[in-house]
Amino acid sequence: MSVAGWRVLAGLVSGALFGAGLIVSGMTQPSKVLGFLDVLGAWDPSLAFVMVGAIAVHALGLRSARRLGAPLASRAFSVAPPPRIDARLVVGSAIFGVGWGLSGYCPGPSIVALPAAGVGGLVFVASLFLGNALGSAPERLASLRQDRSSALQS
Numbered sequence: 001m002s003v004a005g006w007r008v009l010a011g012l013v014s015g016a017l018f019g020a021g022l023i024v025s026g027m028t029q030p031s032k033v034l035g036f037l038d039v040l041g042a043w044d045p046s047l048a049f050v051m052v053g054a055i056a057v058h059a060l061g062l063r064s065a066r067r068l069g070a071p072l073a074s075r076a077f078s079v080a081p082p083p084r085i086d087a088r089l090v091v092g093s094a095i096f097g098v099g100w101g102l103s104g105y106c107p108g109p110s111i112v113a114l115p116a117a118g119v120g121g122l123v124f125v126a127s128l129f130l131g132n133a134l135g136s137a138p139e140r141l142a143s144l145r146q147d148r149s150s151a152l153q154s
Contacts, residue, residue, distance in 0.1 A: 007073045032044065
């Protein structure tokens with residue numbers, strides 16, 4: 001199998017495992033998520049165990065990656081630079097948190113739950129994609145203007 005084939009297979013297996021984990025843990029059930037977020041009422045701490053488990057798996061993966069030195073299907077690990085904390089990040093995070101708290105849906109689990117989510121889930125996912133498009137529109141417009149300006153100067 002080619003390197004590209006291994007990447008696709010790894011992506012499919014990882015995605016399926018992640019989706020199964022979300023379903024088994026209850027992260028795709030808005031009521032479960034809202035119960036976890038209700039710390040002053042009928043708090044359901046079970047998702048804290050999911051988070052602790054995810055942190056443990058990530059820590060093991062990170063440790064293994066450091067020992068490995070390079071990924072199996074690429075030349076180097078891709079590491080994103082730390083984000084700059086600015087107004088856009090803070091406002092976006094607040095909107096994300098409010099949306100999550102009001103609906104009980106988180107973007108990843110909402111897509112996994114889409115087949116059984118009903119109208120509320122469909123509205124949430126549609127709003128998610130619309131918000132993403134609107135949020136990235138200024139960046140895309142600025143990039144297009146810069147590309148046009150560069151092309152005219154050439």
